[in-house]
Amino acid sequence: MEDSDLREGAGAPAVALDLEHAHVADVVEHLNEQDAGDAAGVLAKLTEERAVELLDHPEFEDAAEIVATLPVDRAASLLAGVSADRATDLLSEMEEPQRSRIIAKLDHETRSAVSHLARYPEGSVGAIMTTEVVSVPANWTVAATLDYIRKVEKSRETIYTICLLHPETGALLQTATLRRLITADPAAPVLAAARHNRPITVTPTLDQEEAARLFTKYDLLAVPVIDERRHLIGIVTVDDIIDAIVEESTEDVQKFGGMEALDEPYMEISFGKMIHKRAGWLAALFIGEMLTATAMQHFEDELQKAIVLTLFIPLIMSSGGNSGSQATSLIIRALALGEVRLRDWWRVALRELPSGLTLGLILGAMGLTRIVAWQLLGLHDYGAHWFLVALTVGCGLVGIVTFGSMTGSMLPFVLKRLNFDPASASAPFVATLVDVTGLVIYFSIASVILAGTLL
């Protein structure tokens, strides 16, 4: 079967793995299963070229720890070999004084690239870009450009996107693809083989999510990173963008589930760290939900008089929560994909109000039917005023589902406006808000409908 063939190629058994020739990703997977000391021993036996290939792989977990234990000269020469963005990451994971000692031994080019890249915050394009980009003056010929590419190929992250610079100012004029270059007339100027529209570029401070959107929209393999004077400072490649997209999705799902993003695989994170990441949010939500107890205390008189009302509290709360979480997940995702922008909040409100009402009417009708049916079928006796109770539950559901949809759709906008990540905490915030307000809505409706009878 092909599937088993594939697995054989992909996750080969550790014993049979040829460390010099197997896929880098497979060897890294193998090394990740060993402790850092053993992995360092394996690495020492490989050629420098191969060691560099392995260290260059972002999934190699103990890479920084291993490099830090090497003699500084050897460490510096390995770091000079890996891509500049990876070297920056590895150095940032090391402890002092080892880090400074290795930096002091780096060649000038690597050191300046690393100090440049270390400036950009996590989540920005600068943090995943590399400085190893192919650029040539725009007045070169295609043949000269191809010759140059052949010469520098080994040290460049990608050669499929070539940056063409203004011969005097050095500003980025255009990008060309290798695809166009190899089919173009070798004697033609390289600018003629380039795209004819304005090149897609990003700045190093741009959010990685925004950059990912450009990659998906324009089907790009790489995007040049430029500064405010349009000078080239690096390039972002599609593999790093995919990693950013996957990481971002994981964070969103976890935040949406009401916790801090783990930032580590589930099976590998330590017990203490995991409790820490989960307990914080759970406790915060618990404090928020304590307001439900306060609200209930406030209505204790009504509860005493009409104990039948309590029977439907869980049903009503969960319906509000479910409709809120639907609306939140829709809007968080639409915001993340750029389908909806901050200024569209009122358009969304105009969609969610009728949606919430419609959904509320559906659930309200179901709730009312449930109570009437149980009463008429003799399954439960809701008392003399059973129809008024059914009406209270039905109207309560309309109100709470509408409120849930509105709150759930508007809160991501509020969080985004306040410069919080809309994914983070939207769902739990909505749950708390909807639970507390839901109780107030329910008892308010009850006090109107049941006034003079039960209450």
Add this chain to the structure above:
Amino acid sequence: MEDSDLREGAGAPAVALDLEHAHVADVVEHLNEQDAGDAAGVLAKLTEERAVELLDHPEFEDAAEIVATLPVDRAASLLAGVSADRATDLLSEMEEPQRSRIIAKLDHETRSAVSHLARYPEGSVGAIMTTEVVSVPANWTVAATLDYIRKVEKSRETIYTICLLHPETGALLQTATLRRLITADPAAPVLAAARHNRPITVTPTLDQEEAARLFTKYDLLAVPVIDERRHLIGIVTVDDIIDAIVEESTEDVQKFGGMEALDEPYMEISFGKMIHKRAGWLAALFIGEMLTATAMQHFEDELQKAIVLTLFIPLIMSSGGNSGSQATSLIIRALALGEVRLRDWWRVALRELPSGLTLGLILGAMGLTRIVAWQLLGLHDYGAHWFLVALTVGCGLVGIVTFGSMTGSMLPFVLKRLNFDPASASAPFVATLVDVTGLVIYFSIASVILAGTLL
């Protein structure tokens, strides 16, 4: 500012857009804002080459509708120009008899590619692969291969990955990258310039999510698709994989939010469709949550005697729900990323049991403290047996949070084992299960602790 520069390039105002030379994605965005008739008019004025470029873009929404209105000869020649996977998609969106008429006019090559691709189900690699792949016999020289690439470049989706076939059997032997080819000795055999390890390949029936995992693991730009005899049937490129990843994440978030995946942008889906996708799940959950009313009815006697217990029902339910949704989001994501496999369920259970207990103890202590504090500070009177009530709530929280974590982490495994998508419905299922069971746990603990006093 660069940001505004970027936007100027990306989302230029419709008026100034040069339809022949602007970025395809921008022109498509512009056409999507018009109705199909106007867009067809614009398309008719462009060169055939440009029209093909635009139709080839997957985001062009009315493309199928527009092509279907064209004279069949023109439609067939445009479809022959776009990539085979796109042509297949466009034809699948058309109505009969127009579809059959256009298919009858397609050239032989396009028709056989289309009929081939139409066989694969949505979500499979076959549905996003294209047949326009560069392949050469493995005994060719590098120079001959490059010459061939230059000739066929225009009609191929990617030329950065070249498939090398067994000269006699035609089976896939290796893949080579253009990068290696242009730096290799032109007289050398192309096989020498290829990778030396087993090529990463996929089968057309493989899940797109699995394929995406290979792309991220091995940092690939394209992967050959082969049949059971290792014959090449197509190629999947990274841009289609990114689209699949983004779409998959959207579906996961929406399903996690307790609804069917919209499959359309939030602002574009019709009101009726949106209600349909949301109401189904909300109603199903509502029916599940009706069990909470049944559970409450079952404990009505206890409620009558100890109304104070009702005050903490919302707090207890929401804590169970929150801990369940944390655990679910962690496991869904770990399953989606392949960090955890089906057979690891017991490892997860062994982590979640102590995690749930620890989190439960934290919340239980907080709940107990809250009641004791309110009582002692005189903020509320929980009756003569207030400490026993506090103890009931505290113990109830330990039980419910533990149960929530266990249920939340195990349910995705159960769903996956039953061949359902674990993302779908996990969170809402967990909520319903935890809500109903939570009430039972709470009242059972109450009947033990409060026996002889309140109950």
